Amino acid sequence: MKNLDLHSYSIVFEDIQISLRTVLAELDYSSLFVLVDEHTREHCLPILMNVLPQEVNYIEIKSGEIHKNLETCQFIWSSLLDQGADRRSVLINLGGGVIGDMGGFCASTFMRGIRFLQIPTTLLSQVDASVGSKLGVDFKGVKNIIGLFQDPIGVLIDPAFLKTLAPAELRSGYAEVVKHALIHDANLWQQLLTIKEVNLQVKWDDIIFRSVQIKQEIVDQDRREKSLRKILNFGHTIGHAIESYFLESETPLLHGEAIAWGMYAELILSSQISELPIQELNSAQAYLQKIYADKKPSHWDTESLIRYMLKDKKNIDQKISFSLLNRIGSCTPDQFIEEERLRKFLMVEFA
Ligand SMILES: NC(=O)c1ccc[n+]([C@@H]2O[C@H](COP(=O)([O-])OP(=O)(O)OC[C@H]3O[C@@H](n4cnc5c(N)ncnc54)[C@H](O)[C@@H]3O)[C@@H](O)[C@H]2O)c1
Numbered sequence: 001m002k003n004l005d006l007h008s009y010s011i012v013f014e015d016i017q018i019s020l021r022t023v024l025a026e027l028d029y030s031s032l033f034v035l036v037d038e039h040t041r042e043h044c045l046p047i048l049m050n051v052l053p054q055e056v057n058y059i060e061i062k063s064g065e066i067h068k069n070l071e072t073c074q075f076i077w078s079s080l081l082d083q084g085a086d087r088r089s090v091l092i093n094l095g096g097g098v099i100g101d102m103g104g105f106c107a108s109t110f111m112r113g114i115r116f117l118q119i120p121t122t123l124l125s126q127v128d129a130s131v132g133s134k135l136g137v138d139f140k141g142v143k144n145i146i147g148l149f150q151d152p153i154g155v156l157i158d159p160a161f162l163k164t165l166a167p168a169e170l171r172s173g174y175a176e177v178v179k180h181a182l183i184h185d186a187n188l189w190q191q192l193l194t195i196k197e198v199n200l201q202v203k204w205d206d207i208i209f210r211s212v213q214i215k216q217e218i219v220d221q222d223r224r225e226k227s228l229r230k231i232l233n234f235g236h237t238i239g240h241a242i243e244s245y246f247l248e249s250e251t252p253l254l255h256g257e258a259i260a261w262g263m264y265a266e267l268i269l270s271s272q273i274s275e276l277p278i279q280e281l282n283s284a285q286a287y288l289q290k291i292y293a294d295k296k297p298s299h300w301d302t303e304s305l306i307r308y309m310l311k312d313k314k315n316i317d318q319k320i321s322f323s324l325l326n327r328i329g330s331c332t333p334d335q336f337i338e339e340e341r342l343r344k345f346l347m348v349e350f351a
């Protein structure tokens, strides 16, 4: 069994039947709850069925980011209450980042906090959402604005879940793997370059393990996001703006697809501002182009993008905050760019 042992819990990389059986055998609980959505009930729950005790309680919510809100939390809290949860109950969050963030939030606030176990079932949630203990929901159209930091009792990762994931979701999650390599690990980057297509042929075990390790290393050095942790936002300043811009269009992008093109643009800024060597710029851009070509935004409105970027809470004095690469494998947070300079950049590079 491969483990990443953290302060108060472990991230376990193992066949899920083995890891869950081990965790349950050691856990002292009064009752067990499993949170699923319709997809993870269909595709992921059966894998756990012969490990879960008979008397387990299920809570099913509807899938999708639009349901990551307080209304769904009320439903989860009500279900816990109605089905007799108490302080010694444990909630298992079986699903992608939506289930993990919202289930963790509901558990952490129910009776001032009951224990929860994360079983992330998408690539994105395995390499990103399940690491760093950030929990929460969206509110009034603002993503993740209500929430808290709270550790789970464990995170169980098994790439077997990826088999039923939509190919587009797999490729979207891969953007965060690419990001982890670009900001922190030139060796992983070399390994990723050999992946020509994002599919189930990829040896996910090693790649997910290293990717989680990178995020954990960064989070560990800066648990409350004062500085270093911001390098995880590489590609996200422009990427989030692209995601928001296309959200209301007929062709919305998945998070990772938008981040891929955010990274593409921020690579250029990196070469202009933080000395990313030109050969590295070219290599990284060519790779993103190859993997995400069909999702390249054909048009965007510079002013709308700037408007979205100006809302970012990391900005200071109307200057927009970026994390930029100095070279592949190294990233510097808190690089501020004036609105006007950014406007020109977007118009010149992406008109
Ligand atoms: N807490 C953090 O640090 C953090 C970091 C990154 C992202 N997030 C959050 O994560 C969320 C996005 O997560 P996501 O990309 O996993 O999306 P998601 O949870 O919406 O899952 C994507 C889709 O895949 C389905 N699904 C999940 N696992 C499946 C499987 N094994 N087989 C088939 N279908 C499956 C889901 O039902 C859903 O329809 C966002 O809300 C984001 O804010 C949180």
Ligand SMILES: [Zn+2]
Pocket: 176, 236, 255, 259
């Ligand atoms: Zn992201």
